[in-house]
Amino acid sequence: MQRTIEKIKTMKKNIFLICAIILMGTHIFAQPNVWENRGIGGGGALFSPSISPHNHSEIYMACDMTEIFHTQDFGETWEVVPFTELLATQESKIQYTSNPSILFAIHHNFAADTRIPKKSTDGGNTWTNIYDPTSGEVLYLFADPNSSTRVLLATWDQIYFSNDGGISFDAVYTAPDVYIGGVFWNGGNIFIGCKDGLLVSTNGGLNFSKQNYAGLSANYGFISFTGATDGTTTRLFGVARSKNVLWGLMQPSEYWDTQDVYRLDWDGTPTWQLANSGIPTNAFPFFVDMARNNPNVVYVAGATDVPQNPMIYKSTNAGDSWTSIYQTTNNTNITTGWIGAGGDLDWGWAENAMGFDVCDTNADVAIITDWGFAHVTDNGGQTWQQTYVDIDDQHSSGSTTPTQQYYLSNGLENTSSWWIHWTDANNMMAAYTDIAALRSNDGGQKWSFDYDGYAVEYSSGGKWNSTYHMVAATDGTLYAAVASVHDIYQSTYLHDSQLDNGDGAILKSTDNGNTWTLLHDFDMPVVRLALHPNDNNALYACVVHSTQGGIYKTSNLNAASPVFVPTAIPGRTEGHPYDIKVLNDGTLVAAYSGRRDSAWAFTASSGIFTSTNDGTSWSDVSDNGMHYWTKDIIIDPHDNNQNTWYAAVHSGWGGAPNGLGGLYKTTNRGQSWNKIVNLDRVESATIHPTDPNIMYVTTEFEGLWYTDDLNNSAGATFSLLDEYRFQHPMRVFFNPYNTDEVWLTSFGHGMSMGNVDVTSLTQVGNDSGIDIYPNPFVDNINFDTKGKTNLVIINIEGKRVYETVFHGKKNLDLSYLPDGIYSCLIHQKNKTYHQKVIKLNSK
Structure with a gap:
């Protein structure tokens, strides 16, 4: 019962x-559970690609913007390894082993600026630290593809070997300046091509000795190195150059010196032989690679001199002759996205190979990466396939790449984006570093360079490659702050020498961003704009220069040639304005950001400043914690009196600036402040337009944070939104035509969009x-x-x-x-x- x-x-x-x-x-x-990539794809340098020997559709590659990209469909789509698990350095090549579940890699601890070895035992889903004999100074790491326990790693002056999967390491070679071009594992024989030449172990890694075989100058070392064996022949290849131009962590962009391809057959009497036949003198190989089971097929990749384009040559007869297989002229055998002959930026952006890999178990499968893009082949280089835009939007090989086309992202977003502006529900503009700006006419699904009025590249006659901000007047006129300097006020761009030589202007568009004209050329970078809410003729600009920078204003915005004049210089400041707001009562609120002097020390020139007389004088309303590196100022949209502000602050380093970072709040226009978020480097914050309790906070290396109790009298609780996998979101935007759409810009991962209303999804x-x-x-x-x-x-x-x-x-x-x-x-x-x-x- x-x-x-x-x-x-x-x-x-x-x-x-x-x-x-x-x-x-x-x-x-309350917040998105899935973030979709938005943008045009590509743009940031890509390093160290790695094709799985177990499944060549799986590839990892590192980016100079810290993310590691991962594809499981041969580049048709990409995702980012969560920053909480793994961050990239130039040498963060994923090392496969004989066990598909066991991987090794170098992790860049961004906050501590250390490089440590990590291991995954679940196929790359999670990563844990292994023993680090270098104390955070790992430069190179190589794992044996025929084993799951043998690992080599190196620091500046020492090479270490592990035979137990990274539990312990033994020092096996010492040199004053270590550079490793590659490692070939062959059972008990292990070969290292490095600055010192060829190092060989014949006892499974217990010790290594330098081998001075004939045919290679004793003053030469290897910038790249590989090997293969078919059980009968063991063959080594290396690209060699003078040791005087080899150094630890040398980038592939340093391809310009005299260098040659050499071959050595290990069996018999080993002798290095020059193997350059067919490679012209204007081609500079940097990488050499091959499948480890095919000693006859070998590739080299690098750059051509004139024009400066990526190049790949292939040999099918063990280096006796070479054939060009990456034919950029007219995109002969390359399907393209927006980069390619005749395209928006031709091939100039790609410039040279920044990474190259051949599948260890299939000589027909390879990938090349460059300054912004990746292309793959699975037929030995007969054809190459772009991997940075949706496959339905690509252009056929053998034809010029059309300009101003619209592209759907496939996840390979590796460029910095600063701002998003909606002109209506369908038309949007996005401000970007290096590629200036993007435009969408379908609500942000696809993006394009579909605008005219200023060129991105200096070679095209353009002056400004970066757009930092856009605002719209009540009549719909758009204004854009542009500059020739990228990454302003980020960690690497705080010095006068970097900023004072920059150029910048304000551009204007009266047709929703389709065409742009020059409003005013400052000959100095411009990073932020503000319109006056009560005066249609007033526009304010943050202009960057150590002696001439500050808040500039025009009172005749609608004149044919508006005149801009500087406002007064706030006390303590040194020409680094970053943000400007104009309140409804006319009060100006300005944020000045960080500056480092010639001794690399932060100066106390940052903070929040207000003016109640249109910039004739300024008051310093900064908290002491804001004196070194302040970022965005946020006015609470739910405070009708505009008394509640938030200031995003970065911690610096080197003494006084340490530990100051966070999000500060004032409810009395800066008379007093409280730190409500204790994160080290806060970039910005955004409050929901209709819910005053919801706030998103962005950070430099701690990801995206969220609260839904912002006004809790006991203090708001913020939590990490680990659904967003990139460490450095810049700003959060709510679609003004659909506030359920939450948009993100980022420093290095383009744009992302999340929807809090899943029922609105398809x-x-x-x-x-x-x-x-x-x-x-x-x-x-x-x-x-x-x-x-x-x-x-x-x-x-x-x-x-x-x-x-x-x-x-x-x-x-x-x-x-x-x-x-x-x-x-x-x-x-x-x-x-x-x-x-x-x-x-x-x-």
């Missing part, structure tokens, strides 16, 4: 759940190619999809309870979850689908 009663209760509960999902309408979460239907069954389910549920799929399952409270990436089909055992209603977010090719499912009680 009792069992029957329980069954009836369970049936009633299940019926209730089914009815609930039918009746449930809006399902809005529902899984017949045309989606997605099937989820059974629904309702008890313990197991099936997902049938096409291609790569990111799946996130969220409970009724908006919390993630499951996340995975798969291809094709997936059966999940979710028996451990409580019964209830769940939302499934299925992300494919920069589009997210939504489906509600019900888990029933199995009892």
Whole structure:
């Protein structure tokens, strides 16, 4: 009887759940659970690509903007390894082993500026530290692809070897200046090509000795090195140059010196032989690589001199002759995105190979990376495929790349974005570093260089490669702050020598950003603008220069040639304004940012300043913690009197600036401040336009933070939104035409968009190619999809309870979850689908 009663209760509960999902309408979460990449793809330098020997569709590569990109579909789509697990340096090449689950890599601890070895035992999902004999100074790391326990790493003057998977390391070679070009593992024989030449171990890594074989000058070392064996022949290749122009952490852009390709057959009497035949003198090889099981096929990659383009040559006869296989002229055998012959920036942006890799187990599979892009081949270089825009938007090989096309992101966003502006629900402009600006006409799905009026590249006659800010007047006129200097006030751009030689201006558009004209050329960088709320003729600008910089103003904005004059210079400041706001009563609020002097010390020239007389004089209302490196100033949109402000502050380093970072709050226009967020380097903050309790906070290296109790009298609680995987978001924007859309700019990962209302996402239907069954389910549920799929399952409270990436089909055992209603977010090719499912009680 009792069992029957329980069954009836369970049936009633299940019926209730089914009815609930039918009746449930809006399902809005407090913050996005999935972030979709937005942008045009490419732009930042890409290093150290690594193709899996177990599945050549899987590739990792590092970026100079700290992220490590990962693809499981041969570059058709990319995702970022969470910054909480792994951050990139130039040499952060993922090292595969004989066990697909065990990987090694160098992690860059950005905050401490250290490079440490890490290991993954779950195929790259999570990473843990291993023993570090260098105390945070790892320059190079190599793992044996035929083992899961043998690892080499090096610091500036020492090479170490581990035979136990990184539990311990022994010093095996000492040199005054270590540079390693590559390692070839062959059982008990281990070969290292380095600045000192060739190092060899014949006893499994117990010790190494330098081998001075004939044919190679004793003054030569290897900038890159590889090897292969077929069981009969063991063959080594290296690109060699004078040791005088080899140094630790040398970048591939240093390809310009005299260097040659050499070959050595280890069997018999080893002798180095010059192997340059067919490589012209205006081609500069830097990388050499081959599949470890094919000693006859070898590639070199680098750059040509004139024109300065990436180059690849291939030999199929062990280096006896070489053929050019990366034919940039007319994009002969290269499908392109927006970079290519005839394209928006031709091939000039790519410039030279910054990374190159051949699959260890397949000589036909290779990847080349450069100053912004990646291309792959799976047919030995007969054709190359771009991997930085959606495949449906690419251009065929053998034809010029058209300009001003619109592109959908495939996740490879590696350029800095500063600002987003909506001119209407469909038309948007985005301010970028180095590539100036992007435009969208479909609500931010696709982006383009579809505008005219200023060129990005100096070679094209342009003066300004970076756009920092955009504002719109009441009549719709757009104004843009532009500069020739990128990354202003970031960690590496705080010196007068970097900023004072820069150029900058204000540009103007009266047609939603389609065409731009010069409003005023300051001959100094411009980083922020502000319109006066009560005076249509007034515009203020933050102009950067150590002696002439400050807040400039025009009172005749609508004249043919507006005149800008500097306002007074606030006390303590040294020409580094960063933000300017004009309050409804005319009060000016300015943020001045960091400056480092010739001795590299921070000067106490930063902070928040106000003027109640239109800039004739300024008052210093800074907290002491703001004196060295202040960033954005935020006026609370829910305070009608505009008395509540927030100031984002970075900690510096080197004494007084240490430990000052955070988000500061004032409720009395700067008369007193409280630090409400104690994070080391806060970039900015944004308050929800309709909910005064929701705030997002961005940081330099601690990711994206969130609170939904901003005005809690006991103090707001902020938490990390680890759904956003990049360490350095810049600013958060709410779509003014749909505030459920939350947009992010970033320093190095382009733009991202998240939606807090999952019901507004495309529902899984017949045309989606997605099937989820059974629904309702008890313990197991099936997902049938096409291609790569990111799946996130969220409970009724908006919390993630499951996340995975798969291809094709997936059966999940979710028996451990409580019964209830769940939302499934299925992300494919920069589009997210939504489906509600019900888990029933199995009892």
